[in-house]
Amino acid sequence: MRTATYQPAREEMARTGAINYEINQSWLPMMTDGRLQEKLTEMLNGLGAGSSILPPLQIDFGRQVTLANNVFINHSVMMSAAGGIEIEEGVQIAPRVNLITVNHDLKDKMIVICKPVHIKKNAWIGAATTILPGVTIGENAVVGAASVVTKDVPDNAVVVGNPAKVIRTIEM
Structure with missing residues (x-):
């Protein structure tokens, strides 16, 4: 963030931060x-019909976040979104969930590595869960509360723990 190369990132973080603060x-x-939906629409890349986020919230790169229709995100979500976050239709996210798309190189911590987080249709993310960069949560998957998801979750799977592991499959 110390060079002119990062100026667009700084500007997006400031824009999103100002909207976060106002909300x-x-x-x-x-x-x-009704202004909450207007402000969320202004902040995000896309806010589908019937979707909402309950404040307080913390998002750093709003233009990197897309919510499809009928997504519900409960309060205190934190999205470190530089790598992109896509949340598909019907997803439910409980309070205090962290969606993280950014990491640093182990040898040179000034190098930022961004990988997207993708949450597919009808997934349910339990309270105080952390989803790490590059993870895809499958359709209809359930992530148990306080889990740390380090790898992709298959469709129709229930995962729990740190690191999250599959404990069962949901028959759909």
């Missing part, structure tokens, strides 16, 4: 009069 300071009246 987090005034979310209750915004929910009542």
Whole structure:
């Protein structure tokens, strides 16, 4: 972030940060009069019909986040989104979930490595879960509360733990 190369990133973080601040300071009246959805639409790359995020929230690169239709994200979500976050239709996300798309090179910590997070249709992410860079959560998958997801989750799987492991498959 110290060179001119990072100027667009700094500008996007400032833009998103200003919207985060406004939402987090005034979310209750915004929910009542409809401005919350307007602000989320302004912040994100896409906000599908019937989708919502309950404040408070923390997102750093709003233009890197896309929510499809009927997504519900409960309060206190943190999205480190430089690598891109795509959340498909019908996903439910519980409170205090961390979606992380950024890491640093082990040898040179000034090198940022970005990998997307993708959550497929109808997945359910439990409270206080952390999803790490490059992970895809499969359709209809369930991630148990307080899990740390380090690898892709198959469709229709239930995963729990740190690191998260498959404990069963859901018959659909």
